[in-house]
Amino acid sequence: MAGSTAIKDTRSEARIFTSRLLLCLFVVLVMVGVLVARMINLQVIQHADLSTKSDDNRIHLQSLPPTRGLIYDTRGNLLAENKPSYTLMLVKERVGNLEQTLANLREILPISDEQVEAYRKSARQSRPFESVPLKYRLQEDEIARIAVNEHRLPGVEVEAQLVRFYPNGDHFAHSVGYVGSINERELAGLDPDAYSGTRSIGKIGVEKFYEIQLLGKAGFQEVETDARGRVQRVISRRDPEPGSDITLYLDAELQKVAIEALKGRRGAVVALDTRTGGVLVMASAPAYDPNLFVTGIASRDYSLLRDNEDRPLYNRASLGEYPPASTIKPMVALAGLDTGITNPSYTIFDPGWYQLPGEERLYRNWKREGHGVVDLERAVMYSNDTYFYELALKLGIDNMHQYLSGFGLGRRIGRDISEERPGLMPSRDWKRGARGRPWYPGETLITGIGQGYMLATPLQLAASTAVIANRGKWIRPQLLKMASPMFELPAKPELVDVELKKPEYWDFAIEAMRKVVHHPRGTAHYRIGRNIDYQMAGKTGTAQIVGIKQDEKYDAEKLAERNRDHALFVGFAPLDDPQIAIAVVIENGGSGSGTAAPIARKVLDAYLLPRIQAGLAGAGAAQ
Incomplete structure (x- = not known):
């Protein structure tokens, strides 16, 4: 019928709806399948690998410093x-x-x-x-x-x-x-x-x-x-x-005494327990605050320390090498006695100088007018150079090198001291190798009084003094006393004891060193030997560091402070039962008796007097 409306096609619409629904369902199923496949891949196939990576991101290993x-x-x-x-x-x-x-x-x-x-x-x-x-x-x-x-x-x-x-x-x-x-x-x-x-x-x-x-x-x-x-x-x-x-073994109270005694000076003090070799004091001045270095020192602060002409970073006690001067005379005397080249009764006349045959040069005694007639004991007590010039010449450099090396000179001697120099005990072979020249008699003379090429550290001087106190027995200096738990120290070859032909030679050397301190004419008596509550043995030394003309007299006032003589002192006490040996070196300090010896006396007093008083108190209580 014309003008009529077409009837709705429900079947067609249903087919379209169904096809679209199936398409959507297919897409959803594909997507779900992809997700399931991915899940299977992650959870099953790659589980071990991904679990490890996850733990690496989530679990960390942290170090715990001891x-x-x-x-x-x-x-x-x-x-x-x-x-x-x-x-x-x-x-x-x-x-x-x-x-x-x-x-x-x-x-x-x-x-x-x-x-x-x-x-x-x-x-x-x-x-x-x-x-x-x-x-x-x-x-x-x-x-x-x-x-x-x-x-x-x-x-x-x-x-x-x-x-x-x-x-x-x-x-x-x-x-x-x-x-x-x-x-x-x-x-x-x-x-x-x-x-x-x-x-x-x-x-x-x-x-x-x-x-x-x-x-x-x-x-x-x-x-x-x-x-x-x-x-x-x-x-x-x-x-x-x-x-x-x-x-x-270090003693903080004793170290403080040494540091205060050194205040304002450049030098070192080393004190050893003669029975164990324990280092009781190892002081070097000037010093620095080590706390500055713990977390990193500022460049400006380090430059101030590094460029300081007094060298506070330098450990003078074990690295400082100085002419030992007259502190070696007891050792040279022992060498002379043991070789038979001299004896206690042999004397010389000292006019104030010594002269090698056929030479014009005069080798001066420190006392220009001389000491007159001098035997070996007086030579040690007065620190007479002339006697030791002659003795050194008779001994020869070979004998001196052998004997003085036995006392630790020219060798590293510390058991657990890593920063240590060996010093120098010269010999013919050393000079030929180092200088390419032969050894001369005049060099033997000045070696006999601890000058010339010879160099020693304060640690060596304290150790050699301990060897004399122990009558030749060597005990290496050592810082460690005990540890918890205890452990073995690195092995080092033992130093050979100094053996003399006659034990009485030790008695002679020790008595001569006693008189250095206690005899009215001993070089250290005036400064430290009076009003002392114990007997001690010692030896002063004054090391010349700049040359003077043949007939010129040494005048410290005319020299720059850093060109003046070094002052040295070595000693041990008590005499009858040695417990402590000490060496003091003061750079440009002048006289060993005037500068170094009083510092040694302060340290020895601080160590020994409380023990002496405790012994007396104990004896009184026992009575």
């Missing part, structure tokens, strides 16, 4: 301890933009370019997710400013750490030494596991020699972190093993 062992003196006083300190740490993997973080930190804290550079070096050497120090010894207000700005400082932490501290300041800088940051050269030779998490190492002295024992063993812990790297829980832990505590 606590460094403590160092005590012989009385139990702390010489090196560990003090808690707050340190600003950065974890580079969490920081993100390092430059921005550093800029933010510098807005709230004073951080130097040196500290930033030190951090960069340490960060290059660190393990992943290992915190690296940027600034040590934070103050309370600095910690508060960091806490307030925590939202701006990702990967920045404040950790409480133990930092090495030396409570005696500069008193033991050269003997105990100090620890400092591990540098790249040191790192290349270290066991990375042993030093995991540890950022300091012994640099000199006891801290360096006993580094392995003081260090301890590192530990570790496995920790679980969140997406921002914050620790959520500790999964497992192996505690670090602390380093060994060690006790030294």
Whole structure:
């Protein structure tokens, strides 16, 4: 019928709807299949690999540095301890933009370019997710400013750490030494596991020699972190093993006496226990505060120390090499007696000089008018040069080299003293090799009074004096007294005891040294031998360091201070039961009797008088 409306085709619409529904269902099923396949791949096929990677991102191994062992003196006083300190740490993997973080930190804290550079070096050497120090010894207000700005400082932490501290300041800088940051050269030779998490190492002295024992063993812990790297829980832990505590023979009270006696001078004092070889005093002046080096010394501060003409960084006690001067005369006398070249009754007439046959040069005695008739005992007591010129010539350099080397001259003698020089005990072979020239008789003469090429350290002089006190028995000087737990010292060849043909030669030498101090005409009597409560043996020495003309008289006032003679003294006490041997060297100090001997007396008094008084008190109580 025209104008009528077409009837709706429901079947066609149903087919269209059904086809579209099936298409959508197919797409959904394909997508679900892809998801299921992906899930199977992740959960089954790649499960082991992805689980490991997940743990690597979530679980971290953190190093736990050991606590460094403590160092005590012989009385139990702390010489090196560990003090808690707050340190600003950065974890580079969490920081993100390092430059921005550093800029933010510098807005709230004073951080130097040196500290930033030190951090960069340490960060290059660190393990992943290992915190690296940027600034040590934070103050309370600095910690508060960091806490307030925590939202701006990702990967920045404040950790409480133990930092090495030396409570005696500069008193033991050269003997105990100090620890400092591990540098790249040191790192290349270290066991990375042993030093995991540890950022300091012994640099000199006891801290360096006993580094392995003081260090301890590192530990570790496995920790679980969140997406921002914050620790959520500790999964497992192996505690670090602390380093060994060690006790030294050094006596802090005695060291203080020596340091105060040296105040304002350049020099060294070494005192040894004659029975054990223990180093009771090892003082070098001037010195420095080792605490400056522990967390990194500023370039300006180091330059001031390095460029100081008084050389405070230099350990004069074991590295300083000086002409021993007349302190060797007892040893030369023993050589003369043992070889039969001289005897106690042999005398010479001293006009104030000695002259080699056929030569015009006069070898002067320190007393220009001479001492007149002198035997061997008086030669030691007066420190007569003329007698020893003749004795040295008769002995010859070969005999002197043999005997004086036996007393430790020209040799490294310390058992656990790493910074030690051997000095020089010259010989014909040495001069031929070092100078390419023969040995001359005049050189033998001046060697006989401890001048010329001969050099000795204060440590050697104290040790050789201890050998005389022990009548030839050698005991190597040693700093370590005990450790917990105890460990074996590195093996070193034993020094051969000095054996003389007749024991009475020791008696002679010791008696002559006693008279140096106690006889009214002994060179040390006026300054230290009067009003003394114990008997001691000693020998003064004055070492000339600049030459003067043949007929010119030495006048210290006309010389620059640094060109004046060195002052020396060696001795031991008590005479009948030697307990302590000492050597004092004062650079440009002038007279050994006037400058060095009084310092030795102060140290000996501080050591012996309390023991003498305690003995008397004990005897009174017993009665």
